[in-house]
Amino acid sequence: MTAFKAIYVTGAPASGKSSTMAMLKERIPELNVWEYGARLTSFLQERGAALTNQDELRSLSAGMATPADINALDDQLLAWMRHNRQTGHSVVDSHSVTKEEYGFRVTAFSAERFRQLAPDEIWLFYVEPEITSERIARNAAGRPMISLEEARIHNASQASVACTYGVVSGCPVYMFDTNVDQEKLVDRLARRLKNRNHAEQEEFRNAAG
Incomplete structure (x- = not known):
């Protein structure tokens, strides 16, 4: 086990992942961050997709990124993690549940x-469904507007995937309500990165194993 942590960050759109990770990066400049949406946008552009930016990818989703594209990019992510977790704390910002015109898609x-x-x-x-709706209405950034019920489904589905990941990998899942003061949230996350508790990790893995 290295002295650095590897963190998988997830959540439904408008849950505050990207903005919170940007603030955490400012707090800890040496933090390695893989922002999946930005990486996928670049990956598809390099393959010749007529894609302007990440906002456009959010609006088109399955119309642009196929499961094969996701698998190929995941290979790059695994290589990135193997390298970077040896040099500093590493964070993957990703979500596997996407809103599509027919409902939802999970590419986990x-x-x-x-x-x-x-x-x-x-x-x-x-965040609560009402907050999700407010955030998207205020700054859609390519995200489709969703109903409160769709927001609930999206949050619950993403939480289900996260918990499943925790079960199969034997690592703890921490759930953070982001409808709080963002500076305080970043303080909490920075402390989690700086205070590596080997005993806590080993106890959890032993219990899960």
């Missing part, structure tokens, strides 16, 4: 692939 890691990612912790960000 297989159990084996997530075990290869081997995070020390999973952080799930969530």
Whole structure:
């Protein structure tokens, strides 16, 4: 076990993942961050997709990124994690549940692939459906507007995937309500990164094993 943590951060759109990770990066400049949406946008552009930016990818989703694209990018992510977790704390900002015109789509890691990612912790960000709706209405950034029921489904589905990841990988899942003062949330997350508790991790893995 290295002195650095590897964290998988997830949550439904508008849960505050990207903005919170940006603030955490400012707090800890040496933090390695893989922002999945930005990486997928670049990956598809390099393959010749007529894609302007990440906002456009959010609006098109399944119309642009196929399961094969996701698998290919996941290979790059695993290589990135193997390298970067040796040099500093590493965070993957991702979500596997996407809103589509027909409902929802889940493109999750297989159990084996997530075990290869081997995070020390999973952080799930969530907010109440009303807050999700307000945030998207205020700044859609390519995200489709959703009903309160759809927001509930999205949050619950993403939480289900996160908990499944925790079970298959044997690492704890921490769920953070992001409808709080963001500076205080970043303080809490920074403390989690700086205070590596080997005993806590080993106890959890032994109990899960």
